[in-house]
Amino acid sequence: MRVSMPVPAVRSLIAGNWKMNGLKAASSELDAILEGAAQLSSGVDLLVCPPATLIAAFADRLAAHANSALPVAIGAQDCHTNAAGAHTGDISAEMLADAGARTIIVGHSERRADHAETDAIVRTKAQAVWRAGLVAIVCVGETQGERNAGHTLDVVAGQLAGSLPDGATAANLVVAYEPVWAIGTGMTPTAADVEEVHGFIRQTLTQRFNGEGERMRLLYGGSVKPSNASELMAVPHVNGALVGGASLKASDFLAIAAGCP
Numbered sequence: 001m002r003v004s005m006p007v008p009a010v011r012s013l014i015a016g017n018w019k020m021n022g023l024k025a026a027s028s029e030l031d032a033i034l035e036g037a038a039q040l041s042s043g044v045d046l047l048v049c050p051p052a053t054l055i056a057a058f059a060d061r062l063a064a065h066a067n068s069a070l071p072v073a074i075g076a077q078d079c080h081t082n083a084a085g086a087h088t089g090d091i092s093a094e095m096l097a098d099a100g101a102r103t104i105i106v107g108h109s110e111r112r113a114d115h116a117e118t119d120a121i122v123r124t125k126a127q128a129v130w131r132a133g134l135v136a137i138v139c140v141g142e143t144q145g146e147r148n149a150g151h152t153l154d155v156v157a158g159q160l161a162g163s164l165p166d167g168a169t170a171a172n173l174v175v176a177y178e179p180v181w182a183i184g185t186g187m188t189p190t191a192a193d194v195e196e197v198h199g200f201i202r203q204t205l206t207q208r209f210n211g212e213g214e215r216m217r218l219l220y221g222g223s224v225k226p227s228n229a230s231e232l233m234a235v236p237h238v239n240g241a242l243v244g245g246a247s248l249k250a251s252d253f254l255a256i257a258a259g260c261p
């Protein structure tokens with residue numbers, strides 16, 4: 001089903017999800033990102049989501065940078081639903097905010113698969129992100145089997161309905177479409193396939209959140225790299241990327257950002 005929706009002018013966001021990669025020495029990559037960010041077009045924001053162990057140090061480094069106007073923020077990859085309490089090993093959104101995170105990814109397919117996170121849990125985590133005053137990036141996307149069976153839009157519709165809390169706005173929510181089969185595989189959907197899903201997501205968000213849904217940023221994620229970024233970022237209703245592997249190297253991350261229209 002192809003959905004034709006007006007394409008709003010939305011500022012791009014290139015978000016790097018470092019996943020479980022990065023030691024203290026990786027701050028040199030952050031420094032390179034900060035240097036390169038000043039050269040980018042003014043229409044692109046950058047977000048670096050290192051492992052939780054590096055958030056405070058990265059936020060301090062960003063705050064100490066000579067150019068305080070850089071469009072760069074530090075984010076986190078997950079949070080607990082509660083603000084505090086007896087949850088050994090977990091980290092709350094409030095703690096991440098205190099460390100300097102401004103955005104938190106929730107519902108990544110690796111969390112859904114590795115930690116049995118349901119749509120209901122993801123929705124509660126998104127509310128926890130808002131409780132801490134931060135922006136939530138909620139991830140959705142189908143598996144290879146679901147795509148092969150022709151269920152992509154049904155799966156995405158179900159995840160959006162179950163994972164997004166009421167009260168979402170263009171300022172507090174970003175949606176990332178990440179086909180599970182494209183993550184870390186080098187495979188990507190065609191531009192036409194991405195356009196179909198993003199148009200569908202835009203229509204769904206607009207129906208539920210009205211004008212806010214028209215302006216929410218929709219990211220594509222899954223094997224984005226410098227060589228395919230321009231094509232993917234030019235797809236209608238793609239407002240940036242959630243980048244995994246290629247975000248670990250500053251030069252690749254910056255090249256992807258440079259590919260934004």
Ligand SMILES: O=C[C@H](O)COP(=O)(O)O
Nearest residue numbers: 017183184222223244245
């Ligand atoms: O969060 C990022 C995505 O899982 C994409 O990862 P990838 O760019 O390594 O395919």
